[in-house]
Amino acid sequence: MERREIEIFLTVAEELHFGRSAERLHVSVAMVSKSVKKLERAVGAPLFDRTSRRVALTPIGERLHADVEPAYRQILEGFARAVAAGRGVDGVLRVGFLGTAVGQFVLQVAHAFHTRYPACEVEIVESRYTDGIGLLHDDAADVLLLAAPASDPGLVQSPVLFTEAPVLAVSARHPFARRASVTVDDLARDKVLRPRGVPDELDALSVPPQTPGGRVVERGPEFATVQEMLALVGAGRGVFPVPTHASRYDARPDVAYVPITDGPRFEWRLIWRRAAETQRILAFCRTATDLAATTDSPLLAG
Structure with a gap:
């Protein structure tokens, strides 16, 4: 198995698109397809489910990707370290x-x-x-x-x-400020501030559109900076989940930080x-x- 074949497999596994993979690797789509077929013959099983509309890894392909990608990156980083040592x-x-x-x-x-x-x-x-x-x-x-x-x-x-566990930044006058902890379901009991300009898929990592109990999370005012967010929270305009370190580095008298017991870690x-x-x-x-x-x-x- 040649390095180029491994590189093509890993790129297709990441892109899940033969055309984008070819463009990224500066090769033809035909070469990408030929390399994948050759690798599948060597493995003895399909690595991708391919239709005219989508490309997806098979279970064997997923396992191969999980096994090969870290080792391949380690090899590349090893050579990078050698080059850095040689070139400075x-x-x-x-x-x-x-x-x-x-x-x-x-x-x-x-x-x-x-x-x-x-x-x-x-x-x-x-x-x-x-x-x-x-x-x-x-x-x-x-x-x-x-x-x-x-x-x-x-x-x-x-x-x-x-990684860090999440805490909920709330006004020091908020009822949550007197609680030992809250849950993700509690987000639906107030307005959750919205970071301005953050894509929906990234925003949803810490603020889901719905709680596990099926309640819609209402969004409050937008903010651009950490200080804007804290000012809005302190004024009672909404709440916002932040990493645990905020309770130490962003302490202020008008804001309390309450652990979110079931929230996703940062x-x-x-x-x-x-x-x-x-x-x-x-x-x-x-x-x-x-x-x-x-x-x-x-x-x-x-």
Whole structure:
């Protein structure tokens, strides 16, 4: 099995479209189809269910992808480390972040990164909710630390660096402020603020359209920044789920933070543009992964 065949299989498994895979790999659709068929003959079973309307992985294809993708990425990263060691990592890397605590973690990674690669400087760029991944596409940042997966096929994401349980930011005068915890169903008992400009699929990761009990979640005013969100919450204009670290880093007298017992955890990753990937980005990602592994909750570490 050749490396190109593995690359084609993994790309089709990600794109689930032969045309987009061919365009991304700069090869013909015929070559993609031929390579997949050759691989299926070698395996002895179909890896994709293909119709004129859709492409989907078969159970065997899903298992092969789960087995091969991490190993293939590890091989590529191993060669990347060797190239970085041979060529050196220098220049400037711009890293975007959202929130005070996240900025502090980025600074810790930047310090460790500069120790490893003294010829490379790190510039940190504060983001807003409304920026989303726009900083990458506008070439205002090379890599972002976000609590959302990369939904754009043109983006690459690191493994999850760390996770955090959600808490609900409510007014200190809100009835929830006197409770030990709330549930996702409780979101339907008030208006939930809406981050301006965030795509629906990403917004739904922390605020579902309906609760598990089937009640519709009503949305409140929109906000663009963390401080705007906290001001609206403190004024009683709505509630909003945030990561646990907010209860420490964004403490204020008019806002209370109540644990959400059954809410989805926030998963923090580094995200960057595939077309703009550099040795600097890969080296920074490795440094962040190493640092995150030293503590269960990097953002809460004292």
